[in-house]
Amino acid sequence: MRVTFLSYLRLQTKRAVKVLPAMLVLGALLFAALTAFSVYAHEARVNDPASRRLRVGIAGEEGNPYMTLAGMALKNDSISSSAEILRVTEAEAQQMIRAGDLDACVILPEGFFEAIGVGEHKQIRYLTSPYRTGIGRSVMRGVASSISKILLACENSIYGVQKFISDNGLDRNAVDESNVLILRYFTKALDRDALFETVAESPSGGLSADGHTVLSAFVFIMMIWGGGAFSLYRADSKAVRDFLAFSGLSPVRQACAGLILHTALCTFGLIVPAMIFAAVCNALCPGAFEAAFSSGVFAFVLRVLAASAVFSAASYFFYTAAGNGAGGLLLHAFFGLTVGYLSGCFYPITFFSPAVRAVFSLLPGAAAIRFISSFDLFSFFILLFWLLLFASSALVLSGVKRGRRAA
Amino acid sequence: MADLEIVSVEKRYKNKKVLTGATLRENAGQCIGILGKNGSGKSTLLQILAGILPRDGGSFSFMGKDMFSDGKARAGAIGYVPQGTPLYEELTARDHLRLCGRPVGEILSGRFVKLLGVGEYLDLRVSRMSGGMKKRLAIAMALSGEQKLLLLDEPSLALDLPCKAELHRSLSDYAREGGTVLLVTHDLQEIAACDKLYILRDGVLVSCPKDGDLSAIAERMG
Structure with missing residues (x-):
């Protein structure tokens, strides 16, 4: 007898x-369970006063008195009612965000206050937890307001110094210099936003928090799906x-x-249950799931085929290797x-060191995230190359x- | 020259010599049993004859054709059923026969397959078949191309008595129709049903008289 490839x-x-x-x-059960879980988690977070309070870090030049001032200003600012401000280093911030102890961190560059004092342009970076990227904008609004207050405090101080000089008939040159400072601050105060810009250093590698949730769910489903495919290999015995x-x-x-x-x-x-579930959700609660879920399904579907090939090749190898x-x-x-984990599906790979990141970025999950983030033809071919390499290696x-x- | 000739087949696993020169010469139309202790190399010998396992030396011919060098001739002449059941539980007998590359009707009307009676349970899922039915289906697949030499590796393993009887009847019919069976076995009923017996001991095949009692056979096996 001759078993052909097609008959097999x-x-x-x-x-x-x-x-x-x-x-x-x-x-379908998994999608339902995951959605129910995320809805429950969201409700719990919204209703829990403790969890609503944000923990925001501020990192910058150690020993700089302006940093202390900035920390105090932030603590007294409007965001302090909803956030706890902590002084941290950048490394500590990354570690704490990973551990879920910090929701966001503002990173001020070295010499920031001195630079904007003389009108130099500077960038403020901020890191946010992949689970709470939405807070980035509000935190930065608070930060901008606080920096403005610091500048105003400086102006008031200079006014005070100037008044002290004039009241006491001190050196005329000192009065002139203070006037120059006041003019500079007034000029810049009118256009404070141009003094610094906020840069969201996306800790999620260009992927939103939803993206991470979707990818995490995806990896989870992949594992369960491995169980589903298990029956296909159960009878694939040595005989x-x-x-x-x-x-x-x-x-x-x-x-x-x-x-x-x-x-x-x-x-x-994977695609069919996702589509059915999205359709059912939209039919039952129009609009309710639209923002949170439909984009997730779309992102999910985009990832499915590419990742399926890689996971299939890998799982096929495992089933064969394990016997x-x-x-x-x-x-x-x-x-x-x-x-x-290593591809950044659960935590962003930007948290790893650059050397480790270079290796991890070669993994299929990271390649898929890059592709989804950029979505251009070049990235597509790069992704395709890696997928083919992974799949063919596992196949061989x-x-x-x-x-x-067989031997 | 005999129809079935296995001459000086050798096989070594790393430093261990499993087969040191297994030789057997018999005519077709018989049921030939190969006995031996566990680990003596019985299954290895069958796998070598089936072309799955490479050999270190020796020759094998059937009906005058070299079975080692001519893969096409081997596939046309030999049917092989490995130890265990090479079937998928969730599929039917018909599905399995479709795998064999010939129309199912054609396979079922074959001279040897007809004797196995697989047509009676064509649409039954393997998971619902008895052990004997499974084994007959596996043999039907192996003989789907009208192969005249059947290599069976412990076909009665885990079968109950009626299933064994059913299987032995099928094998006897096959041999009567001109087929040759080379089977590896530990089963007493199968030993009794064989026309010739060989014992694989120290890597060589030794002919064993059928009339000897069990204790004599066990003694010969070492």
Whole structure:
């Protein structure tokens, strides 16, 4: 007998179709559970006074008296009612944001106050938690207001100095110099916004908090989906491999067919529940889920096919390498978590050191995030290259492993 | 010259020699049993004959054709059922036969496959089949191209008595129709059903008289 690639593919398709309903149900349940969880978490956050209070850090030049002044100004400012202000270093801020101890951090560059005092243009960076990017704008409004107050305080001080000089008949040159300072501050005070600009150093690598939530959910679903596909490999025993090898179907061809089917199955099994769920939500609560969910679904769908190919190749290799579905499932889950984490799916990779970041940026999740962020043709080809490399590597490894088993 | 000739087949795993020169010469139309202790190399020998495992030496011919060098001739002449059941639980017998690259009707009307009675449960899922039905389906797949030599690796493993009887009946019919069965077994009923017996010991095949009692056979196996 001669088993051909097409006849094997047809048989595997039939198996995949049989698994599909279970995967659709699983996908739908997951989407429902995740949405319910996020709605519950959101409600809890809104209703909890403690969680509504933001923890905002301010980082800048150590030992600079202006920094102390800025910290005090922020504490006395309008945002202090809704935020707790902490003096931190940039490294501490990154660590605290990762740990969820800080919601945002304003990073003032070295010599910031002196520079804007003489009218030099400066940039303020701010970091926000990937879960609370929405607060960035309000925090920066508060920061701008506080800096204006610092400038005003400086003006009042100079007025005071000037009054003291004139009242006491002191040096005329000192009065002239103070006048120059006042003029400069008045001029700049009229156009304070031009003195500094705020730059959102997106800690999420260009991806919104929703994007991270979606990607996190995605990795989670991928792991569960690995479980769904488990049944496809359960009966793929050594006897089957020996039988197929004897029948002339090479291990690489077996792996190829498995990969094609796995990718198709998982892509379909993930997109369809997402679409159905979005449609149901929009029909039941028009508008309620629109902003939060529809964009998430769109982003999700965009990521599905590319990532499915990579995860399929990887999981196929794991199932083959482990020799049984259960072991493969564990490896698959571990892989999903690791790649998701290192790619910045759970936390932004900007939190890692540049050297580590350079390596991690090669991972498929990071490539997908870059692609979604930029969405240009060049990025697409770069992403495609990496996906093909990952998929083909896993494929070759599966083939070799399967070949050894067959032997 | 015998129809089935296995001459000086050798196989080594790293430093361990499993087969040191396995030789067997028999005529077609028989059921030949290969016995041996666990780990003696019975399955290895069958895998080498099936072309799955590379050999370190030796030759194998059937009906005058070299089976090692001619892969196409081997696929046309040999059917192989490995240890275990090479089937997918959620699919039917028909689905499995479709895998074999020939129309299902054509396979079922074949001289040997007809004897297995797979047509009676064509649309039954494997998960609902008895052990005997599964084994007969696997054999039907192996014989879908009218192969005249059937290599079976412990076909009775985990089968109950009626299933074993059913399987042995099918194998006897196959041999009667001119097919040759080379089977690796530990099963007493299968040993009794074989026309010839060989024991694989120290890497070589030793002919074993069928009339010897069990203790004599066990003694020969070492």
